[in-house]
Amino acid sequence: MERIWTAIEQLIRYAEQRGLLAPEDVVYARNRLLATLRLTEWQPAEVKDVPLASPAPVLDAMIDWAYEQGLLETNTTTERDIWDARLMDCVMPRPSEVIRAFYERYRRDPQEATDWFYSLSQASNYIQTARIANNQHWKVSTIYGELDITINLAKPEKDPKEIAKLKEMPSSSYPKCVLCKENEGYEGTWRHPARSNHRVIPITLLDEQWYFQYSPYVYYHEHCIVFSAEHVPMKMERKTLERLLDFVEKFPHYFIGSNADLPIVGGSILVHDHFQGGRYPFAMEKAEIEECIPLPSFPSVTAGIVRWPMSVIRLTGPKEDVLDAAAFLYETWRTYSDPSVEIMAYSGDVPHNTITPIARRRGDLFELDIVLRNNRTSAEHPYGIFHPHEELHHIKKENIGLIEVMGLAVLPARLAVELETLADYLVHRTKKEDWDESMHKHWDWCEAIHSAYPDITKDNVHDILRHEVGQRFVTVLEHAGVFKRDKRGKDAFRRFLQHAVERMSSLV
Numbered sequence: 001m002e003r004i005w006t007a008i009e010q011l012i013r014y015a016e017q018r019g020l021l022a023p024e025d026v027v028y029a030r031n032r033l034l035a036t037l038r039l040t041e042w043q044p045a046e047v048k049d050v051p052l053a054s055p056a057p058v059l060d061a062m063i064d065w066a067y068e069q070g071l072l073e074t075n076t077t078t079e080r081d082i083w084d085a086r087l088m089d090c091v092m093p094r095p096s097e098v099i100r101a102f103y104e105r106y107r108r109d110p111q112e113a114t115d116w117f118y119s120l121s122q123a124s125n126y127i128q129t130a131r132i133a134n135n136q137h138w139k140v141s142t143i144y145g146e147l148d149i150t151i152n153l154a155k156p157e158k159d160p161k162e163i164a165k166l167k168e169m170p171s172s173s174y175p176k177c178v179l180c181k182e183n184e185g186y187e188g189t190w191r192h193p194a195r196s197n198h199r200v201i202p203i204t205l206l207d208e209q210w211y212f213q214y215s216p217y218v219y220y221h222e223h224c225i226v227f228s229a230e231h232v233p234m235k236m237e238r239k240t241l242e243r244l245l246d247f248v249e250k251f252p253h254y255f256i257g258s259n260a261d262l263p264i265v266g267g268s269i270l271v272h273d274h275f276q277g278g279r280y281p282f283a284m285e286k287a288e289i290e291e292c293i294p295l296p297s298f299p300s301v302t303a304g305i306v307r308w309p310m311s312v313i314r315l316t317g318p319k320e321d322v323l324d325a326a327a328f329l330y331e332t333w334r335t336y337s338d339p340s341v342e343i344m345a346y347s348g349d350v351p352h353n354t355i356t357p358i359a360r361r362r363g364d365l366f367e368l369d370i371v372l373r374n375n376r377t378s379a380e381h382p383y384g385i386f387h388p389h390e391e392l393h394h395i396k397k398e399n400i401g402l403i404e405v406m407g408l409a410v411l412p413a414r415l416a417v418e419l420e421t422l423a424d425y426l427v428h429r430t431k432k433e434d435w436d437e438s439m440h441k442h443w444d445w446c447e448a449i450h451s452a453y454p455d456i457t458k459d460n461v462h463d464i465l466r467h468e469v470g471q472r473f474v475t476v477l478e479h480a481g482v483f484k485r486d487k488r489g490k491d492a493f494r495r496f497l498q499h500a501v502e503r504m505s506s507l508v
Contacts, residue, residue, distance in 0.1 A: 004065045006045040008033050010058045015091035017051055018123035032090035037066060055123075056130040059084050082188045085196035088125050095184060098199045111253045114279075117201060118222050121214045124197045128154060128216055136416055140470025144309055145283040147470055148408040151416045154217045179227045179272040181211055202229075203250070205243045219403055219410055220280040226256065227274035234261040234270045236354050238327040244275065244359035245319050245366055254279055257358035257369075259402045264375040264384040265354065265480075267401040276402055283407030284308055284369065285360065293497055297504040298325040309477035309485065310405060311372040311493060319366045326368045330355050332500040333372055341492040342385055343374055343482055352376045356405050371405050372482045372496075388476045394441040395472045400480040409473040419469070422446060423461045445472070 012029060015021035021029055034042060052058065063083045067075045072083065093101070098120065106113035121127045136151040171191070175182035178193060181200065188194030193216075201212040209229035214222070226247060240258055247256045256277030259267030289304030293313065301317035303325065313329060315322045334353050337345045345353045356371040374386050381389060388396050396404075396411060403410055422442055425435060429450070432443055445468075450456070453464055478485060483493035 001041070001043070002045065004037065004039070004062065005043050006047060007058055007062045007065065008037075009045040009047045010052075011055060011062070011087065011091060013047055013049070014052045014055050014058065015123075018119075020093065020120065020123055021091045029091045033087065036086055036090060037062070038069075038071065054130050055088065055125050059087055059125065062087055078188075078190055082194040082196075084125060085194035085198075086187060089185070089196040092124055092197055092199070095199055099201060102201050110251050114222065114224075114251065114254070117212075118214060120199070124199070126197050126199070126216055127214055127218055131155075132218060138466050140467055140473070142470055142474050144307065144474065145286055145407070147283050147473060148220070149411065149466070149470055149473060150219060150408065151411045151413060152217070152219075153413050153416060155413075176231045177269065177272050179225070179269060179274055180231055181227075181229060203247075205246045206239065208243075210243075215276075218278075220278055220282075220408060222254070222278040222280070224254070224277050225274055226277065227272060230273075231271070232273050234259065234266060234273050236261040236330070236357075238323070238330075241326050241330070241357055241359075241368065242323055244357060245323055245368070247275070247277070248359045248361050248366065249319065251277075252361045255282075255285065255358060255360040257356065257402045257406070260354040260356045260373045260375075262351070262354045262373070262375045264377070264387055264399060265356070265373040266375075266399065268399065284312070284358070284405070287312075289314060293501075295325055295501065295504065297328075297501075301325045305493065305497075306369065309474055310481040311483040313370045313372070313497075314367065315370065316362055316365050316367045322366045322368050326357065326370055328504060329370055329500055330357075332503055333496070336496055336499065338492055338495065341483065341489060342376070342378075343492075344376055347376065356402055358402070358406065373480075374482045386480055386482050388479050391444070392472065392476050392479065394445065395469065396476050400476065404477070405480075407477075409469075409476070411469070415469075418442065419462075419465050423458075423465060426450070426456050426465075427458050427461050 008030060011033070012021065012026055015029065016023065016026070030042065034040070063072070063080050066072055066083060072079050102113050102117055105116050122129055131154040134153040136153065138149050139146045140149055172189065175186060175192065183195040184198050184200050186192070186195040188196070198213070203210050203212050203226070210226055211229060212224060212226050214224050236258070244256050244258065248254065254277045256275050258275050261270065263270065284306070287306050287308050290307035291305040293303040293305065295301055295303050298317070298321050300321045301315050303313065303315050306312035306314050315325050333355065334351065335345050336353060337343055345351065352374050354373050356373055358369040360367050376385050377383065378385050381387065383390070383397070387400065395415070396409065418439065421436070421439055424430070426446060426449065432440070435443070449464065449468055456464060483489040
């Protein structure tokens with residue numbers, strides 16, 4: 001018993017040190033932990049007063065003990081996550097306390113409020129810092145600046161026990177999705193992630209109720225999510241742009257963006273309207289304007305084509321003027337077709353054109369990057385004409401969402417193992433017939449690497465592969481761009497912009 005009593009005291013001490021638990025709440029929190037672990041006795045335990053960077057080791061020890069006592073059925077990752085969040089919730093402040101503390105700080109300084117809430121979300125283990133540390137991350141120099149590459153290893157794969165358990169579980173419609181407000185404090189099931197230690201902050205955008213939280217698997221610094229109080233699908237419209245600008249007015253130290261609202265070019269969750277933001281300087285933000293666009297109808301707005309692999313228009317100026325110009329460009333794009341470059345706005349009544357917008361502040365000015373998107377497919381490109389083509393699927397097959405658009409490749413976990421295997425093949429010049437069959441998808445790529453790097457050794461092979469993954473990601477983004485980077489594509493981009501300017505002038 002001494003082992004579990006020590007772990008309980010360690011968790012309480014950690015919660016006090018990280019500001020999760022006030023001294024007046026210690027007895028209450030201890031009793032909640034005892035009840036959760038089905039204990040009725042308590043003996044004081046001596047613990048070292050050494051600050052912990054993460055509660056993960058203590059929680060693991062507690063859950064191991066609980067499994068030994070028969071409190072866990074399978075000891076799988078999903079079940080352990082439920083227990084992890086449940087135990088942390090015992091030493092956390094209530095949602096009302098978190099909201100009150102956030103807004104006390106916000107009234108002094110918005111950045112102080114988000115700094116505090118981000119720290120709390122890490123301390124509570126809602127942001128899985130220990131797992132995120134497993135992700136591979138590196139930067140690659142390209143013609144478009146330094147791009148970020150990450151291989152996502154933070155989300156563990158389900159094991160056979162979990163898959164079998166899922167088959168036994170009835171479906172449920174509560175919460176409706178992983179973004180709904182009802183996730184706050186939800187214990188979790190085999191089908192739905194544990195959220196007992198989850199806290200969200202209510203915010204107002206355009207007199208509407210929205211909520212602010214951080215992503216549990218942050219892909220970049222202060223990766224936040226802003227979601228609607230209503231479970232309504234993603235919808236791109238003028239109000240979307242207005243909400244983004246309203247957010248950066250309230251939180252000027254953050255950027256915020258929206259995934260597109262159509263399949264293929266949208267994000268992974270289209271059923272609940274939401275945005276993603278944070279405090280991280282992506283390569284696209286640093287990219288320069290390569291060609292200015294005169295907008296006579298909006299003289300206070302500076303506009304230009306961004307030097308980026310995708311098709312991006314940047315607008316900078318006063319808030320209302322930027323909003324009006326952006327909304328006009330979006331409405332013009334929504335119905336624009338140019339068959340010469342395979343852009344068709346509709347197939348019958350089915351729309352294809354949309355945008356991925358990103359908002360930020362430039363001092364007193366507001367800035368919107370408008371990324372033009374089209375989700376049309378063809379017999380040659382069934383996954384999308386403006387989507388990574390099949391020769392790139394060995395690296396990236398998934399949607400090109402907001403995060404990738406800005407210059408961060410989120411690559412599948414399989415690549416961590418596959419790149420290690422490829423390194424060995426490259427160094428030893430392994431013949432294709434000796435390759436594992438699952439690796440054949442990389443053969444053409446490796447042949448090109450061999451041609452480009454005649455002297456590959458075990459000392460340089462990993463650097464070479466990482467660099468070449470980055471160059472491959474550039475091509476992925478170029479495929480997702482509706483106007484290509486060649487002369488034909490640039491001329492087509494200018495035709496669209498000229499069409500938009502003429503339309504502005506005629507309406508004025």
